[in-house]
Amino acid sequence: MGEGMQGILGPLLLFTVFIVFFIVLPQxxxxxxxxxxxxxxxxxxxxxxxxxxxxxxxxxNDNGTxxxxxxxxxxxxxxxxxxxxxSQALKKSAVEVKK
Numbered sequence: 001m002g003e004g005m006q007g008i009l010g011p012l013l014l015f016t017v018f019i020v021f022f023i024v025l026p027q028x029x030x031x032x033x034x035x036x037x038x039x040x041x042x043x044x045x046x047x048x049x050x051x052x053x054x055x056x057x058x059x060x061n062d063n064g065t066x067x068x069x070x071x072x073x074x075x076x077x078x079x080x081x082x083x084x085x086x087s088q089a090l091k092k093s094a095v096e097v098k099k
Contacts, residue, residue, distance in 0.1 A: 037084045041066070046094065048086040049077060 041047075045057045047068070055068030055075070067076050 034084060037082075037087075038079055041079070041082075046087075046090055047082050048090055049081050050083045050086075051081070052086075054090075 041057060041060060043057055043060065046054070047057060048054050049068075053068070053070060053075075055070040057066055058069050058074060059067040060079075061067075064079050065076055066079055066082070067074055
């Protein structure tokens with residue numbers, strides 16, 4: 001190897017490590033969290049959509065949609081429209097109120 005290649009090898013290695021630890025691994029964690037959230041959804045769960053709509057799950061369909069009961073009536077949403085963070089916070093606050 002020439003001196004030019006040795007000079008660039010260190011920064012290239014650091015850049016690769018940075019990409020893996022700060023981009024790839026957090027993305028994998030988020031995908032896993034989304035799969036678990038989707039798998040754990042059940043009829044009767046209270047959820048919040050990403051747009052802020054609160055509702056209770058009435059139906060979970062195989063095509064990736066769900067029917068929510070809201071104060072306005074029944075609405076059909078894609079499961080991807082449900083906010084993981086807000087729904088989990090809602091569930092956590094409901095458990096704390098019961099205690």
